[in-house]
Amino acid sequence: MNDISQIENRVRRWLEKAVIGLNLCPFAKSVYVKDQVRIAICHAQDKHTLTAQLYEELQLLASTPAQQTDTTLLVVPSMFEQFSDFNDYLDIAEAVLDELELVGEIQLASFHPAYQFADTEPDDLSNYTNRAPYPILHLLREDSLDKAAEQYPDASVIFQRNIDVVRALGHEGWHRLLQDDQE
Template sequence: MSSDLHDDAFAAGPGEEEVLAATRLWLEKAVIGLNLCPFAKAVYVKDQVRFVFSDATTPEQLIEQLGEELLHLRDTPAERTDTTLLVHPYVLADFLDYNDFLDQADALVEALELDGELQVASFHPDYQFADSGPDDIENYSNRAPFPTLHLLREDSVDRAVEVYPDPDAIVERNYATLRALGHEGWRRLFAADGSA
């Protein structure tokens, strides 16, 4: 019976087109539009961001796909793909489970001997920083429409940090931007006509 319920939930879940469209909208309106990541626009406008939809329904399937995407990024020139967003709507919907999974993701990077070359960053619809409350607006700096693993090249991160040597300044600026925007402003950002 539970298998049938799981299959029904999977079938009723959002499809690839909807998931990737929502992720692109979030990247354009929040990450780039609010300048939450000052490095995102350059790679996005050059079409160097790879969007990958995962149909994984178990952490084991997701770790396998993550391995494939890490190797793909390693083997692809940065001019073609600088970074990858692996969006996985059907697994790790619970933030604590997702957060625990990140240890496996880091272990996989090491097992593939990509430590120092690639890293995995994290976004989740219920993202919550350790010292924050669940409704704190600052959490929205890491909130994506669906659970997402962000694969980054260390070289790209290093170049970005050279331009912005104080990453804490970015974090504080983001918090200030989000506080000024507030929850209602965040909702309006994604309203279909911009007025809701």
Template sequence: MDTVEPAEIAATRRWLERAVIGLNLCPFAKAVHVKQQVRFVLSDTREIDALRETLERELRLLADTPADVVDTTLIVHPHVLQDFLAYNDFLDVADMTVRMLGLEGEIQVASFHPQYVFAGEPADDPSNCTNRTPFPTLHLLRESSIDRAVAAYPDPDAIVERNVATMRRLGVEGYRRLLTAP
């Protein structure tokens, strides 16, 4: 029997497929997605402490699971840390949790949020869309996978510049349409 995917996970999957892979924002994402090595986790919590517990559980699971089974995890948490500044502050807790578990140098947490703003950029600059997701999301990445992907990529330093140029061509409204189109 088919199970219905929660709307928050479906929207995040659509973001991954249309923006991250479709716009080639991360040239390394397609391979793990095609191999079904991306774990999507929905956290329904409304409490920061419960989100930290989910993060800890998912960090342990990722560390204990072979990369060919789960290479990366997206924790979607639509009901907590809606404010970007509060979310950004929570990243210190996330990094502390990685260290506490002895996973520093093995797993890192990347940040994505619907209101993401890079330091020094105006909130309405399209470049911020490179890190904007439908819902607040913590992305757990294996550092060894990042190292292998970067080593195999011809010019990894050009990725950020290319992504900014892509988003500025597309614009904030174009980005929204990309994610919401049927």
């Protein structure tokens, strides 16, 4: 199995076991089972190359019907070992959205192996709601989010539920859940 296949398989296991399996995103299952989630692996090792691929992925998503590709996960396995570096890059990613005039059409969400919300300790289980095997820029269609939000008018309920689920699972439970991902 080549490197790209291993990375994609690891991302798919995380999606299936954590995101969908724990229902961390109640909207993910429907697009995933319809094969409308694009997983793009970016082997960039510098911000310039990553930004070029981000431009391409945003333009591709914007020009592709949602029935074909509803959302894109841009996986960046070769950069951003430190969460702070990844978090800083999000400003660049948001600027790209603005430059392409896609603000209001596409939204960015972020995941990282060491994700840390502001004002939390690194090992706080609430951070695990946004932890993934690799740094990931999630490109989401605003229209799809709006439709999904009709079922969940108070999104904070989802966020708090996710924290409760992950805290109930605990550190050991989280690692057991994704034990296939441990190398």
